[in-house]
Amino acid sequence: MSNSQTVSIAGENALIIYFANKPSAATSAEIATTAKKLTTFLGATLIDLVPSYASLLVIFDPFKTDHQSVRRAIWTALKTTNKTPATQHTDSGSLVSLPVYYSSESGPDLQTVADRAELSAEEVIAIHQQTEYHVYAIGFAPGFAYLGEVDKRIATPRLATPRKQVPRGAVAIADRQTAVYPAQSPGGWNLIGLCPQLMFDPTSTPTMPVKVGDRVSFKAIDKGTFEAMGGAL
């Protein structure tokens, strides 16, 4: 476990903790653990937390506390987190399996990804399922989880011209990241399939099946199962 964290001012009521220079499973777990501790330590003085690839933004109520007190709470949280061996951090995240109907009709870029990789579509589908991904960050839109890292062989750059409409549930690749579009939106990622499970549902608890620090694996399903699970093309 590294002790190289730094804390910087972000704004009048926000501090940002930098954990590492690049994302990793250990860093994600460390961020999730720290976020949990700060939620307890800061209580009602905490307004919001934004975990991301290698940082945690801490937004506090400037009328209830000040940056010095928040800094002290952060260092206390970090000190206790640093003492925990990396292997034990995974207790903050769970493994979530997401079903995907991979095909050219549900993933219009599947063949492009395969051609670029000089592989068959079946091989791309197999490789996409082989990796256990880490939820590095959630952003861009409510419920959009950035998952990494995609196997080098099927990493594919974004489309030169983004689509105006990507359907809800689209499973996509951009460079070494993959994601499931939580809602219909514009997007420039390569679409390889559709996931029938909602990634963001304001009416359900929890709203999202994943959070930062969790791990995700994908499991291929056929068209019949996809439709039986409520999926629509």
Added chain:
Amino acid sequence: MSLQVHKPGIFSLLQDGGRTGQHSMGITTGGPLDRTAFRWANLLCENSEGSACIEVTVGGLVLQSTIKTTLALTGADIPLRINKQSVALWRSHSINPGDTIELGFARSGSRAYLAVGGGFQADPVFNSIATVTREGLGGLHGDGSPLKTGDRLPCNPIEDASLWQLPENLRADYSENSARLRVVLGYQQEAFSETQKQLFFNSEYSVSKYSDRMGYRLEGAEIIPSLNGILSEGICLGAIQFPADGQPIILLNDRQTIGGYPKIGSLLSLDIGRLAQLSAGAKLCFDAISIDQAKSLLLEHENQFSTEFRKPIKTSN
């Protein structure tokens, strides 16, 4: 029991204090861009802090009431007429069933806040009524849509309410389309050389027409930090980021929660309202302040709400 929308105007949104505690799902805050004007609108109607108001951008909103209540309009200088009669801003008015409330178009400033007694009622989404169109969350229908003709805005009748007005010295004046804004240095500030910082703090920027509730884009001296991209990280309200073209973007209430451009720091929250009242072409300059100065300024600002408002002027109406 409602105010009915006859015309929604250019862009009118229900806004309460904002949606907090949801950033980890990628959900932004929304809420009033000019928080000071928003708070006064509520206080003039004797509402609790953060009650839902209408944020009116530029103007054109026409409402008709089915109930007796009070109403106040604050912020941008938008002509207000009740039953065709011009009435003052920054004070509360009695409204009776059948009354028509008409807003003209801004003579100065860009955002006005219309409050009614008890606040507008709508079902909160993630604990807030704040409308964020980009996310499709909040507002009257919960789906992020702006007000439209035919909407009925639920509110509760208010009988025998006192009327109040705000002393002139506390009313914001937006007549100058220019401002000096204060910045707390932070984030990647060390990636900006002394020369680049001096250039930023000694240059005049103008507000681009591509500015909205998500962010205000500025045009002026190019600022190039030593980093051209960073790992995406949490963005706080008012963060000032520099994409590759070196032109600053100030991120506001509807910002994305994470982003990967280097940031020099963040605007003082008290100055966000001033910025959001400016229109395209407005001139801006920046001053650096410390986080401790920011705290003193926040406390000082808060005082005006607690002390001076306790001696409001009771009107004869």
